[in-house]
Structure formats: C-alpha cells, structure tokens
Amino acid sequence: MTMVVTLQDIEAARRRIAGHVLRTPLMPSHALSRCAGAAVYVKLENRQRTGSFKLRGATNALLCLDEKARSCGLVTASTGNHGRAVGQAAKTMGARATVCLSALVPANKVEAIRSLGADIRIVGHSQDDAMREVERLVREEGMRFIPPFDDAGVIAGQGTLGLEVFDDLPEVASVLVPLSGGGLAAGVAAAVKARQPAAKIIGVSMERGAAMAASLAAGRPVDVQEMETLADSLGGGIGLDNRLTFPMCRALLDEVILLSEEEIAAGIRHAAKVEGETVEGAGAVGIAALLSGKARPVGPTVIVVSGGNIDPAVHRTIIDDPNVEAAP
Numbered sequence: 001m002t003m004v005v006t007l008q009d010i011e012a013a014r015r016r017i018a019g020h021v022l023r024t025p026l027m028p029s030h031a032l033s034r035c036a037g038a039a040v041y042v043k044l045e046n047r048q049r050t051g052s053f054k055l056r057g058a059t060n061a062l063l064c065l066d067e068k069a070r071s072c073g074l075v076t077a078s079t080g081n082h083g084r085a086v087g088q089a090a091k092t093m094g095a096r097a098t099v100c101l102s103a104l105v106p107a108n109k110v111e112a113i114r115s116l117g118a119d120i121r122i123v124g125h126s127q128d129d130a131m132r133e134v135e136r137l138v139r140e141e142g143m144r145f146i147p148p149f150d151d152a153g154v155i156a157g158q159g160t161l162g163l164e165v166f167d168d169l170p171e172v173a174s175v176l177v178p179l180s181g182g183g184l185a186a187g188v189a190a191a192v193k194a195r196q197p198a199a200k201i202i203g204v205s206m207e208r209g210a211a212m213a214a215s216l217a218a219g220r221p222v223d224v225q226e227m228e229t230l231a232d233s234l235g236g237g238i239g240l241d242n243r244l245t246f247p248m249c250r251a252l253l254d255e256v257i258l259l260s261e262e263e264i265a266a267g268i269r270h271a272a273k274v275e276g277e278t279v280e281g282a283g284a285v286g287i288a289a290l291l292s293g294k295a296r297p298v299g300p301t302v303i304v305v306s307g308g309n310i311d312p313a314v315h316r317t318i319i320d321d322p323n324v325e326a327a328p
C-alpha cells in the first residue's frame, strides 16, 4: 500500500510542533535488559507535557488548521489523555475546546482537563457514547472535530516520537508500542520503518477489549465490548469506518501481544519500584509484555512508555500489594 502518512509528513510535523512538546529521554534499563537478554531502552513519554505523547498529535492537528477553523471551537472525545492534550494545545493557541468523556474516564484525568479551561461533557459509558455527543456538537454548533487517532495530522504528530527513537538509537531492532486506536503505533511504525526497515514493531494491548487486535484478526474493523481495565487509555473501538490507522497497523505491525490485568499491574509496579517512573496502565504494557515473557524481542529494543497519568490512589494500591485484585 502507499502509506497515507509518510516520513515527510512526520518530519514536517516535527518542525511544526517543536517548542510546543518536549523531546523526551530514551533511557537504558539495566533490569529490563537483563530480563530480555538484549539491550532495552525506555522512551519516557510519561515525562511529556500533559503526561502523555498525545500532545504531539493534538498539537500538530491544531497547527494544521487555520485561525478561522480554530475559532469555531474544537471538540473531541477521549479516554482522557487526548482530551487533555487538545485542552493544552487549544489553551496555548487561544482556542476554545470541548471534551466529551464517558463515565469510564478516571476522575484525575477529568480534573486535569477541566483545569486547562476546557468545557467538559460526561456522556454515557463508552467512547461510542462520547462520540455521539461530538457528532451532535459538530452538526449543531459547527465545532471542529480533532480525532483521537484516525487522522493524518494526529498520526504524523505521534510519529515524531519514532523519529526521536531512531535519532537516539539508529540500530533499533524492536519497538514495543502500546496499541489502542493505533495512532501511536501507526505513526511510530511509519517513522521507524522508513529509517530502519528491518525493525520489528510490536503492538501491545490488554486482553479486556482490544479493538485493534480483534480487527486485525478479523481483517476488517470490528466492534468489541469496552470493559474496565488498568490500561484505561487503551479502551474504546477503532471505528467501523476507520480510514487510516487500521490499514497502517495491518501493513506495519509485525505482532500484537495481549496482556492480563495482573501482567499490566506488574508492569506498573516494575516501572515505579525499579525504574523510578510513575506510569499508567497503558504506558506500562510494553514493560509488562517483556516481564511476562510474552514479548521476546531480538536486538536493541525500545519500549514506548506512553503516559503517566494514573490515579495516585490506584497507583499506591498496585505498588503496595503485589496480590492486589488488578481490575478496578
């Protein structure tokens, strides 16, 4: 297939968002390297502004709009981090943002979005419910929709993370990347494989409601039931009318790994106790895939630690009790 988002698009995004986002560190992990029998590095997007990589895609998408489009007001649906990123980017650019969230979104994420001055709407119990409110606001109030993943500007923005990985580790052989709607995986895979075609890109999701994994297995976008999971940022469908991330993930991902709640909890715990990083469930799945033995990467390996916005009380419970009932 011809890639819809090219290396040139991702390089243009990097120039566009420079100054708005941090270039996050790529750190060697001795413990994970020992565990894998290969050199393992963690790309720390939990230290990104707003606490996740989502600021990259949201900032690029907003900067691709002209002033007039931005002045209509921006609207999105989110499991939390994309909404916060849109809220931050809109605030920086002096635009108004409305974020539609389902009741599954954790309170800490709702508060963080509210504190950026965004207008919050809590609707229903799934991403689909939140999306229906977005469609209404676009139709009735003329707002501009900033999609959470299935958008060329968003994918190119997330891909800037892949450019940084290659610049820091040109010999990268495997990348473990959290997988939900696939904007992150598609962007990172497009960037890394353009520079290092032999690199393997491995998507990691939770067993509870992995829509992209089910869609890749079915050969077309399918619905899965959304469930509560420690990896709350990985919840939600990929859209039955998915245009970009499904074909890109199908073409570019070499493997998809699914994890239990206990395995994800172990990843969060390792990140805190051994790596000294506060990481949310979705951000810990790459570490968890390696610790569980389900990922067997070869050669220099990068784990994308995608975010750190975990509810502090949940974090404490997981760290304190290794036998904690993991599903919230």
Ligand SMILES: *Cc1c(COP(=O)(O)O)cnc(C)c1O
Residues within 6 Å of the ligand: 052, 053, 054, 081, 082, 148, 149, 178, 179, 180, 181, 182, 183, 184, 185, 233, 234, 280, 282, 283, 306, 307, 308
């Ligand atoms: C959104 C998100 C993901 C998944 O990104 P997609 O582009 O939807 O696949 C992973 N980790 C965190 C922390 C996120 O916020």
